[in-house]
Amino acid sequence: MKPLYYFVTLCMLFTLTACGQSQPKKSKASKNSTMENVIQKPENPYYSNTDTAKLTLTDAEWKKVLPPDLYEVARHADTERAFTGAMWKSETKGTYYCAACGNKLFRSNQKFVSSCGWPSFFEQDNPKSIWFRPDNSYGMQRVEALCSRCDSHLGHLFDDGPEPTGKRYCMNAVSLDFVPDAAEIAAQQKTLVFGGGCFWCMEAVFSEMHGVTKVTSGYAGGTVENPSYEEVCTGRTGAAEVIEIVYNPNETNLDELYQVFFTLHDPTTLNRQGADVGTQYRSVIFYQNEDEKKEAQSLIDELNYKHVYPNKIVTTLEPLKKFWPAENYHQGYFKNNKDKPYCQLVVRPKVEKFEKVFKNWKKNKEAH
C-alpha cells in the first residue's frame, strides 16, 4: 500500500471511529474477576491445590518437574539454611501448601514466629495432610514430617512448641507455597491514575501487565463533578481520559508502571494522541503522594536528558482530587470490541508493542 493512500485511509478510519466519537450504547460491564487463590505451576503437571489423590512418582519424574533446591529437600530430605527468605517471620494471613504437589498443609493462624529461622507451626490444617516417621539420621532421634499426598519431606516435628498442642512443625520454607487471603491482598494494593490519550488503549495495555489486578477507565481533573463521556468529549470540562490502576506492590512498582506509560503513548504531543485531539487526551499523571510525583518527575527528566524522544515531554503532573469511573460500556472496551477498526488500528498495535517491549512484565495468563 502506498504511504499516502495508507495515511488517507487511516485518517478516514480515525475520523469515523476516533475515541471522541460517540459510540453505540451497548452497555457491557467489565467482568468482575474474582481472585482465585490457587497457584498454577505449568512446569509441574502433578501440582494441584484441590486434587487430593495420592501421588506416587519416581525420583526421576520428580526431578523433571521440581526446581533443584526443592527437589533436594523434598526427595532427599535436605535441609535449607535457616533464615532463608522472609517466610519464617511472616505473619500475613493466608494458606500454606506443599510446594511439590499443592496439598493444603497449614493456615496462618496455626503458625508462630519461632527463633529457629524456619517457618514453624503448632498444628496442621488437616490431621491427614501430614504424616510422620522416625528419623535417626545424623545421630539424632527426630520425627520426620512428610506430605501425605506426595510423600515429600517437609521438615521435622518437635515437642517444644507453644500451647495448645506443644508441637513445633519445623518446616523448610522451600517446601511451602504461601497464598495470602484475598483481604490481605486487597489491603496491600495500591492505585495509580494517569492519562495518555484514549483510555481504551491505556486500559487494554495495562490489563496485560503483571502485578496489575484491576484497570478502570475513567476521568480525572477539571471543573465538573463526575462528568459524562459526552461532557468530557467537548474538551471544555478540563477533565482527562485516564485509567485507575490497582496494583500489587509486591509484584510491580511505580518505576515499571511509569516506564510502560511513557513507552506506550507519545508524551511529547500537547493535548493530542494521534487523531485524538483535545485537553481530554493530554498526557498527565495524577499523583496522590510525593513519591508518585517525585518518581514521575525524575523519569521525565531522565528521558528528556537522554533525548529518548525527539521533542520535549509535555506530560503534566497534577494532584489527584478525584477519579470518576467512566460509563460501563467503556470498561474492557478493547476486549469487548476487538473487531472495531479503532481497536484494530490504534489499540491493538499498542497492546502488541507492550507484549514485545515488555515481554517479561506480561501477565502470566495461566495464573489468572
Ligand SMILES: [Zn+2]
Ligand atoms: Zn506434597
